[in-house]
Amino acid sequence: MRVTAQANLRDLAAHGIDPARLPEHVAIIMDGNGRWAQRRGLNRLYGHRRGKTSVRAIVQLSRKLGIRYLSLYAFSTENWGRPTDEVSGLMRLLKHYLTTELERMMKDRVRLMVIGNPRKLPKDVQQALRHSVEQTRHNDGLTVILALSYSAREEIASAMRAIARRVKRGDLEPEDIGEDTIAQSLGTAGIPDPDLLIRTSGEVRLSNFLLWQVAYTEIYITETLWPDFRERDFLEALREFQSRERRFGGVPEAPADQGRLRAAH
Ligand code: FPP
Numbered sequence: 001m002r003v004t005a006q007a008n009l010r011d012l013a014a015h016g017i018d019p020a021r022l023p024e025h026v027a028i029i030m031d032g033n034g035r036w037a038q039r040r041g042l043n044r045l046y047g048h049r050r051g052k053t054s055v056r057a058i059v060q061l062s063r064k065l066g067i068r069y070l071s072l073y074a075f076s077t078e079n080w081g082r083p084t085d086e087v088s089g090l091m092r093l094l095k096h097y098l099t100t101e102l103e104r105m106m107k108d109r110v111r112l113m114v115i116g117n118p119r120k121l122p123k124d125v126q127q128a129l130r131h132s133v134e135q136t137r138h139n140d141g142l143t144v145i146l147a148l149s150y151s152a153r154e155e156i157a158s159a160m161r162a163i164a165r166r167v168k169r170g171d172l173e174p175e176d177i178g179e180d181t182i183a184q185s186l187g188t189a190g191i192p193d194p195d196l197l198i199r200t201s202g203e204v205r206l207s208n209f210l211l212w213q214v215a216y217t218e219i220y221i222t223e224t225l226w227p228d229f230r231e232r233d234f235l236e237a238l239r240e241f242q243s244r245e246r247r248f249g250g251v252p253e254a255p256a257d258q259g260r261l262r263a264a265h
Contacts, residue, residue: 012065016239023195023241025069026062027217029209030054032201032225045089050227052093056101061231063108063142065238069191070144073209077117077151091125094148098128102135109141115187116150145191152211159185188213196241198234200226216248 012019030051037047055072062070075090098112105112112132119126129148162185166172172181183189193213199205202223206214220237222229245252 012235015235016242017235018242019065021242022065022067022238024067025071025192025194025196026067026237027071027073027194027197027210027214028058029073029197029199029207030226030229031199031203031207033227035201036225036227044086045093047225047227048086048090048093052097054226054229055097057230058234059101059110059142059144060108061234063110067142069194070142071115071147071188071194071210072144073147073150073207075116075148075150076208077149077154078208080120080149088122091122094121095125095128098125098132102132105132105136105139105144109139110136111139111141111143112136113143113145114148115145115155116148117154118148120149143191145188147209150187150209152206152208155187156182156212182212186212193217195246196220196237198222198237200224200229216246218244218246 033047033051034044035047036050037044040046055074059070074094079090080087104110112129114129114133118129121129129146159182163172163177163181167174167177188210193215194210194217197206197210197214197217198220200222202221204221210217218241220240222233222237224233
């Protein structure tokens with residue numbers, strides 16, 4: 001059954017989605033903006049601009065569904081290697097998004113977080129980010145995690161440096177370094193790992209996104225380009241997610257245990 005674009009909570013069951021088994025954390029690699037534009041003979045920036053509309057739509061829907069965390073790969077460290085006009089266009093779009101969405105975020109109780117190295121971004125973008133993060137920090141609805149100037153390997157290296165400093169100071173014994181020590185030293189400290197990772201535009205790779213955090217994440221790849229990815233596509237991804245059996249390396253469980261396993265993750 002196809003889901004409709006106007007899905008609301010009441011419709012979820014009709015579309016085969018169980019509102020009680022929605023993922024807590026969805027991460028998205030938003031890919032295909034450039035191709036979307038090029039296929040129409042347009043500058044790549046048009047694709048990014050239209051991609052911004054998809055961001056708005058997916059944030060809105062995630063909030064309405066009660067999803068707790070939405071991580072969006074908005075700009076990788078590798079993206080700095082793109083032509084200057086594309087990078088500056090993306091920065092302008094980001095600043096525009098932050099300034100125009102803040103009021104709505106406050107109204108909808110959306111909290112904004114940033115992972116990556118925002119200090120590399122233009123000063124005015126940094127300022128807009130700081131302002132939005134600060135203003136929304138006590139909001140208790142959906143948390144949107146923007147990955148900006150982000151590299152998962154660098155995030156892990158940075159966590160290792162922080163842990164090494166604690167060991168050097170004598171605050172931590174090497175034997176006491178466990179998975180949790182590392183998880184709590186990442187940019188995503190305190191946030192549960194993604195349950196679902198969506199990648200648009202058909203590429204089948206992780207592209208240095210949340211490498212530590214996606215160890216047990218279900219991966220959903222769609223051919224749809226990010227600027228075309230809207231409510232119905234997101235709902236399709238949720239439906240597919242719910243059709244999978246998550247075993248976390250274990251064996252299939254008795255139905256009565258399913259709630260417990262999910263609660264543990
Ligand atoms: C990948 O498409 C997308 C990006 C590098 C940037 C993502 C940015 C947006 C969705 C717009 C604004 C973001 C926010 C948070 C408001 P690509 O250019 O690599 O596409 P291609 O693979 O087809 O070239």
